[in-house]
Amino acid sequence: MAHRFVLWFEDIGIADVPLVGGKNASLGEMVRELGRSGVRVPTGFATTAEAFRVFLAESGIEPAMREQIRRYHAAEASLSETGSHIRALILGSRFPDALTGEIRAAYDDLAARLGVKELAVAVRSSATAEDLPDASFAGQQETFLNIRGHRALLDACLRCFASLYTDRAISYREAKGFDHFAVALSIGVQQMVRADLAGSGVIFTIDTESGFPHVATISAAWGLGEPVVQGSVDPDKYVVFKPLLEQPGARPIIEKTCGAKAIKMLYARSGAKRTRIVRTTPAARGAFVLNDDEIIELGRWAAAVEKHYGRPMDLEWAKDGETGLLYLVQARPETVQSGLSRSSFLRYSMKTRSTPILTGAAVGSAIAAGKACVIRDVADIARFPDGAILVTANTDPDWVPMMKRAAGIITDHGGNTSHAAIVSRELGVPAVIGTKKATSLLNEGQAITLSCASGENGVVYDGLIDFECEDIDVGALPDTRTRVMVNIAEPSAAFQWWRLPAKGVGLARMEFIINNLIKAHPMALLHPERIGREDQRRIGELTKGHASPADYFVDTLARGIAKLAAPYYPHPAIVRLSDFKTNEYAHLVGGAVFEPSEENPMLGFRGASRYYDERYREGFALECRALRKVREEIGFANVIVMVPFCRTPAEADRVIAAMAENGLRRGEAALQIYMMCEIPSNVILAEEFAERFDGFSIGSNDLTQLVLGVDRDSEQLAKLFDERDPAVKHMIAEAIAKAHAARIPIGICGLAPSNYPDFAEFLVAERIDSISLNPDSFVRTIRTIAAAESAM
Template identity: 60%
Template sequence: MTQPAALILPFERVDRASVAQVGGKNASLGEMVRNLGDRGVRVPPGFATTAEAYWRFLDGSGLRPVIAAAIGDWTAGKASLADTGTRLRSAILAAPWPEANAEAIRAAYRELCERIGRPDADVAVRSSATAEDLPDASFAGQQESYLNIRGEAALLEACRRCYASLFTDRAISYRQTKGFDHLKVALSIGVQQMVRSDLAGAGVMFSIDTETGFDKVVLINGAWGLGENVVQGAVDPDEYQVFKPLLDKPGIVPILEKRLGGKAQKMIYAEGGERPTRNVPTTPAEQSGFVLNDDEVLTLARWAVAIETHYGRPMDMEWAKDGESGEIFIVQARPETVQSRIGAGALHSFRITSKGALLAKGLAIGDAIVAGQVCRIDSPRDIDRFVDGAILVTTATDPDWVPIMKRAAAIVTDHGGRTSHAAIVSRELGLPAIVGAETATRVLKAGQEITVSCAEGDEGFVYEGRADFEAQELDASAIPATTTQVMLNLANPAAAFRWWRLPADGVGLARMEFVVSNHVKVHPMALVHYDAVEDPAARAAIDGLTAGYADRTEYFVDRLSRGLSRIAVAFHPKPVIIRMSDFKTNEYANLIGGAGFESKEENPMLGFRGASRYYSPRYREGFALECRAIHRLREAIGLRNVIVMIPFCRTIGEGRRVLEVMAENGLVRGEDGLQVYVMCEIPSNVILASQFAELFDGFSIGSNDLTQLTLGVDRDSAELAPLFDEQDAAVQWMIQHVILSAHGAGAKVGLCGEAPSNHPEFAQFLVQLSIDSISVNPDSFMAVKTAVAAAETSMHRSPDRTLATA
């Protein structure tokens, strides 16, 4: 380029060491242009004005003393923040351009137009402060960006407005809070070819799970049109989650989550008028369709991994798809500033013990629970009305809201996704938030007592009144190592990532029926035989849930496999044992469309459940869908650490029949490392343990059911409660017999139940029998692990017995 190097630098001439010259945003763009092109990462071409250009602008207009005086008056209490910001922005907008600066920008723009091959090319003009996008200070959205800027005059005006945005109220306040000297932070401006995402879509991407810090997934949000709506939280975007370790495995599509967002509006180019962009409603087809296809999702995820690997840290990125060329680009990359700074041993557990009626729900940000009063605010101009420590309820937030957000105990917004402004700032402030709650501003009233719960998985819930809850802080680094494997019982896919820091040896029990109830919601036979569903309400519900699926049964397979995948990756490649559905008939009947496919039983506990359903004509087609979901989970998504477990298998003959039906549906024991376990919860499983071990690779003792059926005690009976004892001599004999018989036949044995956490002596009993694994709920993990370690120490155990996995 011919312009002075001190004022303008093309992206090809800057890198991440250039922050002092061109700010964090532009330095990162140059870093990617120079180093990641060979990894396929595309970045639109452009140039940056330098810090030197900013200082020359201030000095040429005599603005340094103006800034110093205004900030001095504010810090001395002589002027309000609003008055100070207005005074400084007005001074900058009125200042003339030094001719050298203006000509350098014009010349660089002309050269960029020539490179693009388009006169008066449309460009994005973005602010990049020299204290921005740092590992410990994101300055998210603090300065302005301007899109669809055309021509030299419009470009110079947009650049001047970028300079002025260094002194918005929010930017002044943020620098003051972070301890940055206002006259030592310069502003660089990035001028970059526009990606025509107004004709396609754009969004945000993280190389880490934003809520839990789980480092093996990429999170992608996207919506139609220019990306500002996603960043600002003005729309509810699509959301995708991708499992990083399997991204480069041929033939594998490790997309764990595809959540369709509302995407009610999109930002497009404006024609004429003062504003270069405008929002318009999206069409029904756009609202019901995903912004990205699977190949595009995988491409972005691979780029996220490449960028994260290059920078050596978790990253926060923005992407855009060009609707003219079909190409995808990365338009920003910065360090992730919240989860990456949480200590490896930090783990908090919150649990609600009693709660009021559910008032609203949305996406959970954080993992805490807060109770307090609603403070409903419609505009940051109403900051004086906000009550410190209240729960902020509003439609959406942008950077102007930060001063209010800092005073809130929690935040609830109608709109926004996990990468919206409200979500990003709430994480940085350590506040629980619920975004995309849709009806919050309608149903929550000023002064109302509510509880905001972000501790129940991906979804956040607003409950009426002040709920009772418990908080526990765990230090994973202090948990002792054991030879006996201690695993987790998990059911809720939305909460699985919250426990990844626990040193668990895998998942000993993943309950398929929970995923069916909460993620699928429809009885599988109602999808296979839709025409037989007579209830109009059920048919309408099925139509709504399966919209977009050409085959209704594909809805079941897709939702079930993706739901289970989130559990299967939490501790990958350690084993995850998934129990096939174990609903009782009355529970199946409660699923949508289920009433017409289930009979009424006097004692569902001992009725048509478990293995008996899988080969029966009454459910065999439904079980085939379960098998298809497991096959997809292991083969298409690639999670071969999944082990299948059969519940309530009464006889050897029944076990053989189930294995035959599984094989007919692509699940062949031993093929591609597939292991099949059986629940040990019926006395016949114990009596014939050696024969069951010939059919199955392992046993999982369900101590509750085994106790109930061994002692003949209904565990839900208050009258018989004193008799229900998992440490009864008869129950312990059963457990000892199955462990010894299974080990004699070369099969593994684990136990799922809370007895080891409630009774350390029971854990010691299991360790003495050389049980292979104990599986407990996450909140009991530390207690059981400690009890097992103590038992092993007392026995001086040393053999290494590990649970085999594919």
């Protein structure tokens, strides 16, 4: 039987936005075009835009609705009054009989298809001006879950129509310049996925803060997905590197962070409310919602959807706890980062250093300063002054009018895919999300500065701190003969610089990942019986969600390395083995028990000497396991391993043997092993070291220290520490010449070329193969390198 007001998902596609709105058109497109490739979408049907317009015409309420909008434009009525009056007009009306009949019949047909007598469905709103490339309308209209039976279904459908005129929806259309009466609403009625028995969340097919296009970011929480979107729960976060998804055997999960997940949304047992919030158990809080196979499956689906649509996408997913199956339940275009240039970006930086008072997830890359306005209830919106920094627990779409007027936003709860994060990005307002205690720590009117300029970690400072903004056009940068690379230490900031035309990562420091992400001494993870109870407790907290403390170390280190390697793949990423000094290792959780006290740690038990020593051999085995995981399991075969502070060729032999014992054999699976050239013996005996290693990288800090006999940490001798000293430059020139004679590459990863343009010119004149720079000096120094090459 032909239907006038209802269309099945399999009969509609993305071209049908005028018929069924963006959300339903996209669902139909996925069912029709992507189902055969394995992307699973719950089946269902949609009412048409014509159904909405016929409803307005036959109910006779449109003239009264137009009068309410006229009064709002004439400032005769507030936004709240306008929305309330229009919604009351809609809710006081009834559907035409023909529309009622078609909805009932389609619902019964859907139940018969699925073999269920009284089917539970999700009833979703889909506006005809929704999910466009330049307007997301995220959360503007309502969704109703766990709807059963004709009466409840028709009531939910009427409420969907009314939600086209919520305060937030009216405000958003006003901001975007949409004619309120040119927009119609379609209703999607969809098989209900029992996410209440499992979990759900959001996927972006792009890094939402940096715009890095080669990752899919997945958020996950227990139960229904609304708390993830609202930001009232701190979800798990998983990041998948899309280019490696098709590599046989690769499992390119480059981040797995276990969120607090303190609450979850379930269906209500009875009563008018359809859902309820409950606290999660301690075991659920410490467990990951998705296993690795499920993360990879969602990553593949995200890549497939993005490829089909030809643009970055914002997806919602759910897992059915009865069947164990994953589903995509929504797809719309990502509207913020995908619209930005790939060849230019704004770089914000603080002019002075300060100590943060709060940290959270960064949204955007900007810095904002102003007075805090603490708002706990959206009813207090009227007291929010323009240009203040909004401080609240979390936001939902009702907060949008206030968020538009804020210089910055800080929340207690939420993750990168929460409502606060999504809307902040779209509005271009920097935000620090999920600080846990902003509303209790910050005072009304307190002057604060929030910074999202350091990657994924956002920070809040007390007081107004000066900052600056630079417009960087990487499309105008010159090409160079010298391979110009970047030094990256923090995985959280790895994606921030992806637009730079770097030819790989010249130095990724393993100890930064251990210090900032792992936080515990590897030997303490392996031997908890040797440490105190408080350190045991702290390790228990750190390692929740992992099979063992050793697995925690390996997984966290491997994914941190992978994240550093990802932005410039397939160019090489040179990863230096851990080079903590004993006093630095002792500061890790449980570390003091395992580290000797040394008078001069800078020249003590560090670098290569640790790896084959019985005091650290087991810890080194964990480092090797992590490197094998990142190369062989995650799939980053472009990772090169570098040995630091290797004093003699005999010591090099022992380290290479220890690596081989742990499955890292030079030349096997194309593994290259480099050596830091940072000790005078490395230069003097360069020919012998070159027989053992595939390349050298000059560490100018330690080499300067040891050539000049100047402690690089000594304030009293700071004026004598100069990498441009003739003796140091002589050693560097000799190292370059000997490496070339041995036919192995040599680069530099020390700070000198980042700090001194004339030093970069010297390196070019000596024909060094690569120069690795700090990202913030890349633009300036690559121009110096190009000019020096032109002058040769």
